[in-house]
Amino acid sequence: MNEQNDKIIREALRRREARRPKPQPSADFCDKVMQQIEQPKRRHVWLYPAIGVAAAIALLFSVGTIPSNQDIEKPNLVAKTDTMKVKERPVQKKKDTEVADTANMVKEILQMSKPPRHYMAKLETQEENVPESDPMDAYELAERAIAEEEQRIAMEMMNQMNSSIQADFQEMTREIRQRGERMTQQVEIAISDDTY
Amino acid sequence: MSKNIDTEEQQRIGRILDGRSEEYAYFVRTYSRQVLDFVSRLINDAGDAEELAQDAFVRAYRSLSQFDGRSSWITWALRIAYHTTMNHLKRRQLRWLNIDDLPLSDTIDDDLNTDSEERIQLMETAIDTLPPNEQMLLHLYYYDDRPLKDIAYIMDAEPSVLATRLHRIRKKLLLIMKENEQ
Numbered sequence A: 001m002n003e004q005n006d007k008i009i010r011e012a013l014r015r016r017e018a019r020r021p022k023p024q025p026s027a028d029f030c031d032k033v034m035q036q037i038e039q040p041k042r043r044h045v046w047l048y049p050a051i052g053v054a055a056a057i058a059l060l061f062s063v064g065t066i067p068s069n070q071d072i073e074k075p076n077l078v079a080k081t082d083t084m085k086v087k088e089r090p091v092q093k094k095k096d097t098e099v100a101d102t103a104n105m106v107k108e109i110l111q112m113s114k115p116p117r118h119y120m121a122k123l124e125t126q127e128e129n130v131p132e133s134d135p136m137d138a139y140e141l142a143e144r145a146i147a148e149e150e151q152r153i154a155m156e157m158m159n160q161m162n163s164s165i166q167a168d169f170q171e172m173t174r175e176i177r178q179r180g181e182r183m184t185q186q187v188e189i190a191i192s193d194d195t196y
Numbered sequence B: 001m002s003k004n005i006d007t008e009e010q011q012r013i014g015r016i017l018d019g020r021s022e023e024y025a026y027f028v029r030t031y032s033r034q035v036l037d038f039v040s041r042l043i044n045d046a047g048d049a050e051e052l053a054q055d056a057f058v059r060a061y062r063s064l065s066q067f068d069g070r071s072s073w074i075t076w077a078l079r080i081a082y083h084t085t086m087n088h089l090k091r092r093q094l095r096w097l098n099i100d101d102l103p104l105s106d107t108i109d110d111d112l113n114t115d116s117e118e119r120i121q122l123m124e125t126a127i128d129t130l131p132p133n134e135q136m137l138l139h140l141y142y143y144d145d146r147p148l149k150d151i152a153y154i155m156d157a158e159p160s161v162l163a164t165r166l167h168r169i170r171k172k173l174l175l176i177m178k179e180n181e182q
Helices: A002-019 A029-063 A077-081 A097-112 A117-125 A135-160 A165-195 B007-017 B021-042 B046-062 B073-091 B116-128 B132-143 B148-155 B159-181
Strands: none
Touching: A002 B116, A002 B132, A002 B159, A029 A135, A029 A165, A029 B021, A029 B046, A135 A165, B007 B021, B021 B046, B021 B073, B021 B132, B046 B073, B073 B132, B073 B148, B116 B159, B132 B148, B132 B159, B148 B159
8 A cells, every 4th residue: 555655746746847947047046146145245344343342332331431421420529639638528429330349349438547546636636737638539549540541441341352352352351350359459558558 | 964065165164255146157057946936835825935945045145254164055045945935934924833832642643543544634724734944844754755954954953953943843743633433
């Protein structure tokens, strides 16, 4: 039974094939294929750098190096150049969590690293002659220094992005973290040395 | 596989992979008719068939480095053409009767009460109702006389699975023929 059915299937297929018009490739079939083969090469010339730049911008926003317009604060150049004192700490509106975390960390370190009472008592006697040192100066300077360093690194990163995006990304992110940590340590040391 | 890649084609592939992409025109010119014919079995529209055949050649070029020479180049290209066309059909959401839903009754294998000529005509009509992938399986097995191992490579399935599928298709065809006969 099966053999007979197989014969019928074969014959039916043979007749269908005989009836079916045989398709002929168009005259430009080969040319079209070869054109499509060449196209991706040209497209990739700008595709990867474009992806790199877009990814770099996305990264900068994600780490908060580029704040939004409403968050931009005008630098207090007078306070920075003429005197290191700022009486009132400007209101912080930055959404950047990393900068906020760093500032909080510095605050905690300052609290923990307060000198002993006898030293503080000695210091209080000298306060009339010595200009008042506000720890808020150090906070702001630390934040600015970190932000400037991050921006500088980000710019370096953008320039180097085009060649190998993923590898550069990972390398630069690691470098940013390491430098950030080093900066934090340096700021901590500087604050404890200069202020107290 | 039925045959391995010949030396000349192997050398051409090596040169293409070295950057001489113009050498690929040889494969397009030599096999365009065969690939187009293969795709046309799966899809009726001539324009779509040509576009899909071209797409298959482009895909084959882009994945040429993955060609391992276990089959002939054309068998490998037909495998790509098959999946390219089936994906196209899936995107168009063509729905067909699932052969796995059919009962596997041995009584269906009985001869129909008709003479041979009428049975062949009924069979042709029944084959027309099959989805493209099942028609292709029948063609490759019964018309092209390709070994199941070859077909399994093209359709990306185990030979044993294809053997079962062929059995089910035969049952299905006989069911359809019986319905049409009544």
